[in-house]
Amino acid sequence: MARTASVQTKIGFTILAWAVALLLFSPILWTIVTAFKTEAEAIAAPPTFLPQTFTLENFADVQGRSDYIKHAWNSILVSVGSTLLGLVIAIPAAWSMAFAPTKRTKDILMWMLSTKMMPAVGVLIPIYLIFRDLRLLDTVHGLTLIMTLINLPIIIWMLYTYFKEIPVDILEAARMDGAELYDEIVHVLVPMAVPGIASTLLLNVILAWNEAFWTITLTSGRAGTLTAFISSFSSPQGLFLAKLSAASLLAIAPILLLGWFSQKQLVRGLTFGAVK
Amino acid sequence: MATRQTRTLARTMMAPAVILLFIWMIVPLVMTIWFSFQNYSLINPMMTGFAGWGNYAYVIGDPSFTQALVNTLLLVGGVLLITVIGGTFLALLLDQPIWGQGILRILVISPFFVMPPVAALIWKNGFMHPGYGMLGHLWKAFGLQPVDWFAQYPLFSVIVIVAWQWLPFATLILLTALQSLSEEQREAAEMDGAKAINRFRYIILPHMARAITIVILIQTIFLLGIFAEIRVTTGGGPGYASTNIAFLVFRTGILSNDIGAGSAGGVVAVIIANVVAIFLMRAVGKNLDA
Amino acid sequence: MGSITLEHVNKSFGEVEIIPDISLDIKDGEFVVFVGPSGCGKSTLLRLIAGLEDTTSGHIKLDGQDVTDAPPARRGLAMVFQSYALYPHMSVRDNIAFPLKMAKMPQAEIDKKVEYAARTLNLGSYLDRRPRALSGGQRQRVAIGRAIVREPKAFLFDEPLSNLDAALRVNMRLEITELHQQLKTTMIYVTHDQVEAMTMADRIVVLNAGNVEQFGSPLDLYKKPANRFVAGFIGSPRMNFVDGPEAEKHKAHSIGVRPEHFTLSTTAGAGQWSGTVNVAEQLGSDTFLHVEVDGLGLMTVRTDGDRTFAHGDKVYLTPDPNRIYRFDAAGKAI
Ligand SMILES: Nc1ncnc2c1ncn2[C@@H]1O[C@H](COP(=O)(O)OP(=O)(O)O)[C@@H](O)[C@H]1O
């Protein structure tokens, strides 16, 4: 290491950093411990830190009362489904832009990015009416379609930046070896871009999982995802602190784990490759 | 670098994505604009016909609009202020030689992965509730009267929640930028005997300027559309105290079923977002060539 | 079979014309080298033949058949890239087998051919490695293996040796030449190194700014360069050029003398030109002298390695009168 800080400085910075980090993490930590408390203990004053009586009852209750599993399954269907559908549409498009660019490629990329900036409320009403008329309201496939469209620009952009790093020579070698376009993409490009495609997939599953505008406005009971499910707890009568925490923990745990693995890709994806 | 055949193929391969996004962008937008000039209410079928600028006059003329606009600006501005300053500070801190850097990073980044309704509910019930929230307990511990945050400071409370969610994003991006400032560059500065404060001022800050710009622009795009946090905590109230433009459109169009007025609000939201977008496109566009 | 014919091929990238007009006739089984300075359009010409670029105008024929509009996958040519362009996610075995898989050959036959190619190229023990675990020379062999298994109509090489170190380069040069003698398949080989061109080619195409300066056998080019550019490009060290009154004595705009075509003397006055040794490069087998010739400038002279010279030595030079090349004002040989 080049910078040889004195041990005292290092101790000082470490304490400060941990204090701030724990403060930021405390709401999540609170959720985790409260989820395992009884309802009475959850609202006890003064509060306890660790559960005095450790219970798993809340989780069972959450499932029993509001069918966590159905909502989680909807979340999985929508987030994974929309990402896979997005990849199928985006891979050929990104191939075109990365390996056969024209003068207009840059404009098209910028235009795609610009669709991402359309505020959802600007199109909420027509989409709501179209969905109502096509009977797509509160359906998993309707929501999947919307989620695909809102994340498509990010998927294309991320794939584009990853594909740009692949030497075109190798694709040309495949063409010389007799590969048609399908073979070139399936047997050469995609396997080489596996890390990039995986990151793209991961980030977009996360974004779709956490999306909370369309899921809330376009679903009610049947196709509700976890975001809609949690939002239904906002009414006071449904409020039980420990159960709310259990439900919250169930809703965020899978994505928290995925998120920790994809920090780096997150930067690249959300800045459209501007920061790597 | 490609043959005519490849280019033709490329155009075909790009078509589905382009067509889908084009439809997605154009059709609803045109409909929104169309509705915004119509008298159209889902609960009052008698209300029909061309409205002219009526819906706009109604929406913009209403005091709730002015308030929503101000709230939107306060929300975006407040969150940006907290996240950029806090993020810079945190990024610098995490970049120091400290023990447990990996775990710290994970702790700090975590709030970003919490879905908005969960974030809002945790804060609302676990922290800001005057009866059993942690802040209430803390206030009591100091002998103070607990604050009913959402009743007394609704917008401020929403800002706190949203800032908590986005602080990790700013930190992560600024940290990434900071770490790409090569060790050598810093050593050189250290050799020159640059004092810590000067090093920050003349080397680190200019290097991070671009990343900060990007953070500001991207966050702005997302922050203009803040919705779930308001829906789950205050429902836009009390009154319109925590209603932003996005939520106002939802209230007017979906909750009150006034399609015409809601659409007019939507068009206004699009215009505001576009002004911001122009700046973002410029900044990101420059990086395309690099 | 693998004869390749270019008819008035023209290539522009946008506004920039890279290849104005080239016609060439490459016979089946020939080893043809495209040589020229960097940026002169060698790779572009090769890629046009490969089908990786399309002609702006003109026609390309393979065995008499017009393939101008055929995609690379349908031309039946194999290419070895400067970067080797191996598939990093595949083992050596799969790399070599890839073109056969694309040709939908039965697996048993693929295995047989891959084994055979690997044995020929000494790759037997590396078959299950990834390209990244191989040395430069080995990667080169894999690239060649991948090209030969499919028995193409012709091989295209784009500076295949430029990423190898000098010793390996000489080795691979020989191996490729041997491969050609064995397979007797048409090969087109692009290089900027005239030594490679001279040692490997049946015929050489000298390119300059997208134009063919001369197309002929190595010795032809050496003995009868068509113009000053070819004369200067072929032969190492370079030919010495003289213009002005000294050239006019030979009724030419300029004359050229190769370093090896001088008689050298140290006896005062025993030569047509006199000069001073600037630098002496003693290679053992030869000695190259950089001589500042009085009134004519710097010249390179080759002499045998047993004679030693030092900076400042006075020398006297006589060009071999039968081997003075004469050029007109346009640079054409007369
Ligand atoms: N895809 C391209 N677009 C524009 N110009 C190109 C392209 N490929 C090559 N060129 C230009 O064509 C010229 C010849 O390039 P190249 O054939 O690669 O030369 P060589 O292989 O002889 O070094 C160069 O000036 C190069 O800049």
Ligand SMILES: [Mg+2]
């Ligand atoms: Mg080249």
